Amino acid sequence: MQEAVTDTTESATSVDALVGWVLPGQHGAPAEALGRIRFICEHTPDLFQAVWIVLATHQGVAREKLAAALRQLRPEFATFSVDDIQGLLNSIWHGGQPGFEAVMRARQRGKKLASPNCSKLPWNQ
Secondary structure (H helix, E strand, O other), rough: OOOHHHHHHHHHHHHHHHHHHHHHOOOHHHHHHHHHHHHHHHHOOOOHHHHHHHHHOOOOOOHHHHHHHHHHHHHHHOOOOOHHHHHHHHHHHHHHHHHHHHHHHHHHHHHHHHOOHHHOOOHHO
16 A cells, blocks of 8 residues: 555656646756757647747747747748747737737738839839
8 A cells, every 4th residue: 555655656756847847937948948849849730829839838938039949940930030930929928819810911911012023013113
């Protein structure tokens, strides 16, 4: 009977060690955080969900660092600057998915307006 209690305590300690990083202020070393962010990005195909999960689980990490990690790990962010991704993180934090989608739509509209093909329009010559 005593052995069962010891095993439970040991397994509880190992579980605490595995998930303790989720607690506020417990983001761990940068290499550990990057490994977790990589895992989230690789296993979450939806862009919004991946960014949201990273932001929710790494609140103690500076958003600039989260943005740099996301830029490195998500191919959708290849053309984004770190500042752009920080803006997306802020939009999720304050506006959830509607805020995220609004920023993405605005970015797409900006691309269309800045397109080199616009210079070929007759009124732009």
